[in-house]
Amino acid sequence: MELEGRWQDLDKLLARDGNLVGPGFEPGPELREFLQTDCRVLCIGAGGLGCEILKDLALSGFVNVDVIDMDTIDVSNLNRQFLFRMSDVGKPKAVVAAERVNARVAGARVTPHYCRIEDLPPSFYSEFTIIILGLDSLEARRWMNSMACSLLEYEDDGSPDMSTIKPLVDGGTEGFKGHARVIIPGVTPCFECTLWLFPPQTKFPLCTLAETPRSAAHCIEYAHLILWSQQRAGEEFDADCEEHMKWVFERATERARQYGIPGVTYQLTQGVVKNIIPAIASTNAIISAACVLEALKAVTMCSSGLNNYLMYTGSQGIYTHTVAYEKDESCPVCSAGVLLQAPADATLQQVIDLMLAHPTLGRLMAHPSVSHGATPLYMRGVLEDGTRANLGRPMAELLRGEGVEAAALLTVNDKKLSAPLRVRLRRRRRRRRRAAELDGRAGCRGAHACMCMRAPRFV
Ligand SMILES: [Zn+2]
Incomplete structure (x- = not known):
C-alpha cells in the first residue's frame, strides 16, 4: 500500500526546478517513476556501510536494488549492522539484509547475491544504472573499478562513449573518518588514478616513541616495538598470546605514568598492537547518506554531482572537505588505451x-x-x-x-x-549497434534512463 504523501520530500527535489539543479534537469513526475521502474542500483557489500546504504536507497525512492556480499553474519556485527538480529548469526548478510529491507519498506525490491564479486560476469554488472560500493577492502574496490572501467568504450577520437559509462559511488569509513567519491569512468579519476590515496599503513616514527611520547598509543608502541626487542630479545612477539599482551600493557602503563599521559588500557593495548580500528556506526550513517545522495543526483540530475571526493572527519566536531582530484591520463585502467581495428x-x-x-x-x-x-x-x-x-x-x-x-x-x-x-x-560491426541504440532498441530508454544524457555534466 502506498502511503499518502510518502514521497513528498523526494518530489521537492524531483518535481521542482531550482538554482542548484544539474544541467539539463527536467523536473516532473517521470523522474520518480524512473527511479521506481527502470533505474537499477547495485550495492556492493551488506556490512556496516551496506546496511545503511540499502536502507537509505529504499527510503530515497529507489526500488530495484541488488546487493552482493560473500560474508555471513557474525555476533560482533550486531552493534552497527542494524538489519541483523541475534537469530541471524551465521546466515548470509546479503540475504538477510534484502529480506529485512523488503519487509520493512513497502514496495522495495532488494535482490540478494550471496557470492563473491568475481563470481558474476560483466554482463551482470552492465545491467545497472549506477553502482555503490560499501566495501572495506582495497582489493575489492580495485576489482570493481576495473570492471566498471572495462565496460567503458571510447570513440575514435579518444573521447569516452557516454552511453557506455557505468558510474560508481564509493564510500569508505575508518573509525571517525570517512570518504565518499563519485567515479565516472573516462571522465573523473578512477580508483586506480588515485591509488596513492591509500598509502601502506604507517606506524609512528621511532624517535617520537623513544623521545617525545604524546599519547597512550605512543606508550604502547614503545613497549611493543622498542622495549620488547631490548628486554625479550630473540623471543618473537605473539599478538594472540595473553602473557605477551599483558607484558606490553604493563610496560606501557609504566611509561605513561612517567610522562603523565592518561588512557592506557588493556583494550587499547590490544587495539594498537593489532591495529584494530573501531567501526563507528555514525560514520557509516553519514558516509552512506552522502553516497546515496550522490546516486540520486547522478541518475536524476536534480543537483550537480560531487566533484569528486568528499572527506569527512568526525573525531573533533564535524568536518568535511571536497577535493577535485585529477584524472591520470596514462592510467592503465581508465585511459583510452591504444586503438586496434580488427575485422x-x-x-x-x-x-x-x-x-x-x-x-x-x-x-x-x-x-x-x-x-x-x-x-x-x-x-x-x-x-x-x-x-x-x-x-x-x-x-x-x-x-x-x-x-x-x-x-x-x-x-x-x-x-x-x-x-x-x-x-x-x-x-567493425559497431556502426550497426550504434544505430540500433539511437533508435532506442538497444537499451537507451531516453532522457531519464540513459547515462549518455548525464555524465558530461560532472566535468
Ligand atoms: Zn584511472
Whole structure:
C-alpha cells in the first residue's frame, strides 16, 4: 500500500526546478517513476556501510536494488549492522539484509547475491544504472573499478562513449573518518588514478616513541616495538598470546605514568598492537547518506554531482572537505588505451598478429599474453596449455562468453613491458549497434534512463 504523501520530500527535489539543479534537469513526475521502474542500483557489500546504504536507497525512492556480499553474519556485527538480529548469526548478510529491507519498506525490491564479486560476469554488472560500493577492502574496490572501467568504450577520437559509462559511488569509513567519491569512468579519476590515496599503513616514527611520547598509543608502541626487542630479545612477539599482551600493557602503563599521559588500557593495548580500528556506526550513517545522495543526483540530475571526493572527519566536531582530484591520463585502467581495428570475424591469433604489426604496439611487445578483465584469453608460460585452443577461436565468440558485444578493452602483458598495456579492440560491426541504440532498441530508454544524457555534466 502506498502511503499518502510518502514521497513528498523526494518530489521537492524531483518535481521542482531550482538554482542548484544539474544541467539539463527536467523536473516532473517521470523522474520518480524512473527511479521506481527502470533505474537499477547495485550495492556492493551488506556490512556496516551496506546496511545503511540499502536502507537509505529504499527510503530515497529507489526500488530495484541488488546487493552482493560473500560474508555471513557474525555476533560482533550486531552493534552497527542494524538489519541483523541475534537469530541471524551465521546466515548470509546479503540475504538477510534484502529480506529485512523488503519487509520493512513497502514496495522495495532488494535482490540478494550471496557470492563473491568475481563470481558474476560483466554482463551482470552492465545491467545497472549506477553502482555503490560499501566495501572495506582495497582489493575489492580495485576489482570493481576495473570492471566498471572495462565496460567503458571510447570513440575514435579518444573521447569516452557516454552511453557506455557505468558510474560508481564509493564510500569508505575508518573509525571517525570517512570518504565518499563519485567515479565516472573516462571522465573523473578512477580508483586506480588515485591509488596513492591509500598509502601502506604507517606506524609512528621511532624517535617520537623513544623521545617525545604524546599519547597512550605512543606508550604502547614503545613497549611493543622498542622495549620488547631490548628486554625479550630473540623471543618473537605473539599478538594472540595473553602473557605477551599483558607484558606490553604493563610496560606501557609504566611509561605513561612517567610522562603523565592518561588512557592506557588493556583494550587499547590490544587495539594498537593489532591495529584494530573501531567501526563507528555514525560514520557509516553519514558516509552512506552522502553516497546515496550522490546516486540520486547522478541518475536524476536534480543537483550537480560531487566533484569528486568528499572527506569527512568526525573525531573533533564535524568536518568535511571536497577535493577535485585529477584524472591520470596514462592510467592503465581508465585511459583510452591504444586503438586496434580488427575485422568482426577475426580470431584471437589474428588479433595478436595485428598487434605485432601495429606501428606503436609492435615495438612494445614480442610475445604478448592477452586477457579481458580477469579472464585470460591467451597466456604464455604455465597457463599456455589451457589457453592455446583460444587462438583459433573468433574474438567475437570469446568475448560473448564474457558478456561483451562490441568493442572490448584487452589487457596485454609482455616481457618487454613493465606494466600491462591497454588495447582497445574495435571490431567493425559497431556502426550497426550504434544505430540500433539511437533508435532506442538497444537499451537507451531516453532522457531519464540513459547515462549518455548525464555524465558530461560532472566535468
Ligand atoms: Zn584511472
